[in-house]
Amino acid sequence: MSGQFSRRDFLKTVGVTTAALAMPGCGGASRVVSSTKPVDKPNVVIIFCDDAGYADVGVFGAKGYKTPNLDKMAAEGVRFTDFYAAAASCTPSRAALMTGCYPQRVGLPHVIGPSSKIGISDGETTIAEILKPLGYATACYGKWHLGHQPKFLPTRHGFDDYFGLPYSNDMWPRHPTSRRYPDLPLIEGERTIEYNPDQTQLTTWYTERAVGFIEKNKDRPFFLYLPHSMPHVPLFVSDKFKGKSKRGLYGDVLMEIDWSAGQILSTLKKLGIDEKTLVIFCSDNGPWLSYGDHAGSAGPLREGKGTTFDGGQREPTIMRWPGQIPAGTICSEPASTIDVLPTIAKLTGAKLPGHTIDGKDIWPLISGKPGAKSPHEAFFYYRGWALEAVRSGKWKLHLPHGYRTLAGRKGGTGGRPVKYEQGNIKQELFDLEKDIGEQHDVSARHPDVVERLLALAQKMRRDIGDSATKTTGQNRREPGRI
Numbered sequence: 001m002s003g004q005f006s007r008r009d010f011l012k013t014v015g016v017t018t019a020a021l022a023m024p025g026c027g028g029a030s031r032v033v034s035s036t037k038p039v040d041k042p043n044v045v046i047i048f049c050d051d052a053g054y055a056d057v058g059v060f061g062a063k064g065y066k067t068p069n070l071d072k073m074a075a076e077g078v079r080f081t082d083f084y085a086a087a088a089s090c091t092p093s094r095a096a097l098m099t100g101c102y103p104q105r106v107g108l109p110h111v112i113g114p115s116s117k118i119g120i121s122d123g124e125t126t127i128a129e130i131l132k133p134l135g136y137a138t139a140c141y142g143k144w145h146l147g148h149q150p151k152f153l154p155t156r157h158g159f160d161d162y163f164g165l166p167y168s169n170d171m172w173p174r175h176p177t178s179r180r181y182p183d184l185p186l187i188e189g190e191r192t193i194e195y196n197p198d199q200t201q202l203t204t205w206y207t208e209r210a211v212g213f214i215e216k217n218k219d220r221p222f223f224l225y226l227p228h229s230m231p232h233v234p235l236f237v238s239d240k241f242k243g244k245s246k247r248g249l250y251g252d253v254l255m256e257i258d259w260s261a262g263q264i265l266s267t268l269k270k271l272g273i274d275e276k277t278l279v280i281f282c283s284d285n286g287p288w289l290s291y292g293d294h295a296g297s298a299g300p301l302r303e304g305k306g307t308t309f310d311g312g313q314r315e316p317t318i319m320r321w322p323g324q325i326p327a328g329t330i331c332s333e334p335a336s337t338i339d340v341l342p343t344i345a346k347l348t349g350a351k352l353p354g355h356t357i358d359g360k361d362i363w364p365l366i367s368g369k370p371g372a373k374s375p376h377e378a379f380f381y382y383r384g385w386a387l388e389a390v391r392s393g394k395w396k397l398h399l400p401h402g403y404r405t406l407a408g409r410k411g412g413t414g415g416r417p418v419k420y421e422q423g424n425i426k427q428e429l430f431d432l433e434k435d436i437g438e439q440h441d442v443s444a445r446h447p448d449v450v451e452r453l454l455a456l457a458q459k460m461r462r463d464i465g466d467s468a469t470k471t472t473g474q475n476r477r478e479p480g481r482i
Helices: 007-013 018-022 068-075 090-099 127-134 199-216 248-270 289-294 337-348 447-464
Strands: 043-049 078-084 137-141 161-164 185-188 191-195 222-227 277-283 314-320 329-331 379-383 386-392 395-398 401-405 421-425 428-431
Touching: 043 090, 043 127, 043 248, 043 337, 068 248, 068 277, 068 314, 090 127, 090 337, 127 137, 127 222, 127 337, 137 199, 161 199, 199 222, 199 248, 222 248, 248 277, 248 289, 277 337, 386 401, 386 447, 395 447, 428 447
Parallel strands: 043 222, 043 277, 078 329, 137 161, 137 222
Antiparallel strands: 078 314, 161 185, 185 191, 277 314, 379 386, 386 395, 395 428, 401 421
């Protein structure tokens, strides 16, 4: 990676126009002006990938395969260049999306698995739960990963219907490096209907269920959550896309996910509810780089999954809502998955949870309001219980911490990973506008910025804690327990 590769350089490579680059905040390249006519109780669809990298979608720089449906979705909506998952791994990222909170606040900062006795608490409020009182039909088809015991499943947290895997698809006896996992359950509702299912059919099954749900509920408001199991390893793809890409199996899998998005979008159009529906596409964290040819690409970003560098948490994000979101727009303001719940609440008239949440309404960013800025003073990067970095505007300050890295080596092949090395970073400041790859420490030239970000970090430590400084937060909640 070139140390001189800036965000401006990257945006140029993925086709952002000069006019769009010149626009501060959000907007630019707009072809269709959004309507001011409100939509009562809009439908919401969230398509959430697993381990997809920042450069794994065509409009974000994908190579070796095409994603025409997602590219068209971007052309008809807005793409975010600086949108973050709230964690660099599965469970905490999903906890943040569903609750609007940093995962540390809700007690789920680590990945949980088949032997875990914890999950999402009954005291938390999910997106589905804020929408149910308004008469929304709700469904989740795909990977849940917020607890596999019945009390933690989607059907106990606001979803009318559920079909999918309760945790990651590698947590099964055929894991390439561990044989400690039990058989992998495929769950319908709250009942296991099969063990170790044919994973080549997962994307198709989830998509068919999603389309059926939309068709069934076309005359009422609905919330559809489609968290794909792919492209998390082990990779599987149906015969429809097997061998179709020049990127091998990984490219095939992304082509099938793009097909799935196309099925959703075409169904909305066919049923005449396109202009009533907000569709969001995102990923839970960056690429699992140790898997090499079975991993995605973070493009110009540093590192990947499991790290608090931007390669671990900055995600390819697209949002579309004809008549409400101007077509072909780009937003470069920082935003996050924690903002999805409060934004949906604002759009639907839903009541926010009574307890503290961390997200903010980002509809001004999404809708391309001229001059709209991020509502957050700062975004905080945690790994587990440790606060490792803070971003405010264009500035990102890393606090001293260790991290896993391939140190320039290639990843594995054929679904088997290579081992990471241990890297270490001192307190370093990066200007993400000029240095998207987090390569050049400028802390010595900007001590005032460092001081301000350190003060923000300390405030966050007092709020939800930081194991690196042995600080116990005053406002974090417990997870659900068995």
